[in-house]
Amino acid sequence: MIPSTPHKKTLHSILASKLKLTIPSPSSPDSLDFSDVFGPLTPHHHKASPSSSSPSSSSPCVALGDPQVIHNRSHSLLGPSPRFAVTAPLLPFKEDMVFQSEGSDKEGGDEVGEGRVGPGDFEIMRVVGKGAFGKVFQVRKKGGPEISGDSDGIFAMKVMRKDTIISKNHMDYMKAERDILIKVEHPFIVSLRCSFQTNSKLYLIMDFVNGGHLFFHLYRQGIFSEDQARVYIAEIVSAVSHLHKSGIVHRDLKPENILMDADGHVMLTDFGLAKEIDESSRSNSMCGTTEYMAPEILLSKGHNKDADWWSIGILLYEMLTGQPPFTHANRQKLQQRIIKEKVKLPSYLSSEAHSLLKGLLQKEPSRRLGSGPTGGDEIQNHKWFRSINWKKLEARELQPKFKPDVSGKDCTANFDQCWTAMPLDDSPAPTPTAGGHFQGYTYVAPNPWLSS
Structure with missing residues (x-):
């Protein structure tokens, strides 16, 4: 039975008095609006702008499900060829911070929850790359659970849009990338520190390698x-x-x-x-x-x-x-x-x-x-x-004859200004309606200091 409006107001009043809370009325200027987090009451679909989801190469895939053939030389998703950096203020993430708990949704599966790493635990410092499915940011860990390799807190965060991945039928490649990075450990291969997802995006947190391409x-x-x-x-x-x-x-x-x-x-x-x-x-x-x-x-x-x-x-x-x-x-x-x-x-x-x-x-x-x-x-x-x-x-004991000019752990002087001058926000993306594509994506690398 659905309570009447007067009855609901009475329940609210009792609850507020018990908890010593002041609940503003919907018309009050101080009323709480969660539409930016949970979406409007009436469901509707958003269309991503064409520019935000366009691939780095205009060439089509050879066949549905095949990865893209790159006909024009383009930059890696971990950042482009470098020239010089620009200064810009740090910004927090503006991501759709709706995470499901384990098994709560067909699409989410193993999302960020209490004690898990998520986008809110990182502060954006620079854009250092852009590709077919999203961007790569230089980020600083600002809180939340510790992750392996967190000695200086500077990482590369690769962010990929689920809607674009699904539309190009590249789900298997994105999952394979994460699985391979988990499996591989080598002194000359970039390390994956953790991975997670939100309703609309996939995230890979890797070591930030700042010497350039x-x-x-x-x-x-x-x-x-x-x-x-x-x-x-x-x-x-x-x-x-x-x-x-x-x-x-x-x-x-x-x-x-x-x-x-x-x-x-x-x-x-x-x-x-x-x-x-x-x-x-x-x-x-x-x-x-x-x-x-x-x-x-x-x-x-x-x-x-x-x-x-x-x-x-x-x-x-x-x-x-x-x-x-x-x-x-x-x-x-x-x-x-x-x-x-x-x-x-x-x-x-x-x-x-x-x-x-x-x-x-x-x-x-x-x-x-x-x-x-x-x-x-x-x-x-x-x-x-x-x-x-x-x-x-x-054992990394052979010293290369050339060392890049790097001023510190957070130096981005070896990344192209076409990326580092980009706006620093992690722009919103629509949540795909199809579910179950990225089950089990979350991963946190074990801490070597705690390993037996």
Whole structure:
């Protein structure tokens, strides 16, 4: 039975007197309005602005459910190539702070609750990247539960819109990115500290790597010497070998997805296209950035971890010459060059570099260096890496010749002003009506100090 209006007023009065509360009338200027949190009383749908959900590349997906093929070079979701920073005031999040508790809703599942980390525990400092599904912020932890790696409180927060992810049918890729980051721990791979979600967004909290992108440093210098490139490629080979041993293929290796820390070591990031593949399996997805895509991907022959070794060959060639070996303004002609043309190796490179590039850039994946039973060890044993002590390298004891100019833990001088000058608010997004897509997304990394 629904009580009458006078009866409800009586109940309110009794409750207020018992709790010693003053409840303002709805017409009072001091009345409480929760419409900004819970929405209006009458349900309605909001349409996201086209600009807020537009992908970073205008090229369509090859097929529904496949990740996007990047036809134009674009920046990683962990931040773009850097130039200089601007100063801006810190702002709190303006996120839709409606969280469900465990099992309370088909869509939410494991949302933020008491004792959990959420957007309100972070203060936005800078925008450091923007991509197809949202933004990446530099943030400072301001309260709430402690999370691993919280020594200075500075993190990168990757925020992705659920409605855009669902509309592009990329739910599996977003969940795979989180699962892979949880599974992987390596000195040259960016660490995931925690993940959570709200009604409308997914959040990944990662270490903030402030030395800038390899992309920026490469294009500022023009080319790297073989000695300088050797350390970078060795660290990348070490990271990718670890991924492959864990059954993971990255599939989007390029300078924009390789960060540099304050000590000059490289850090692999952006696992949005990564996939878990066992030794006998192949993926038929057309994905990646065209200049770095292996011929077997372009030919839709099915690919596995060997495709990553091709991309590393392209990376090495670009480091030593200043551009990828295959370029063309026309996408179809670029693809044909990758499939058919022989790689032209500059005469000024050493014979060891020639040998390594020829091995990595074999068009036939079964003949490619790294495709054998020993995998990455085959590459590490190549004569070009003769001077590398791999144990010291993985202990971060080999010091790179170049260190980026970093003034502190919160320095963003190595990130492009096109991002750092953006408004700092985490803009609202509509809540998808479909449920159950992101069940079990929440994760908090264990504290190593508490581990046995």
